[in-house]
Amino acid sequence: xxxxxxxxxxxxxxxxxxxxxxxxxxxxxxxxxxxxxxxxxxxxxxxxxxxxxxxxxxxxxx
Numbered sequence: 001x002x003x004x005x006x007x008x009x010x011x012x013x014x015x016x017x018x019x020x021x022x023x024x025x026x027x028x029x030x031x032x033x034x035x036x037x038x039x040x041x042x043x044x045x046x047x048x049x050x051x052x053x054x055x056x057x058x059x060x061x062x
Contacts, residue, residue: 015022020030
């Protein structure tokens, strides 16, 4: 496997993007992360109105 340190160093040092967006594959990692982070933050927030109003989750009797 070839050593790509110099090539990557040029990419990272010549870019004006934030550090976490500089790598060519950054979007491949960051967009799914941002999507999962959004779901993990928004899903609990959707329960707040029920908690404030005192509405409990329905129990399934199996």
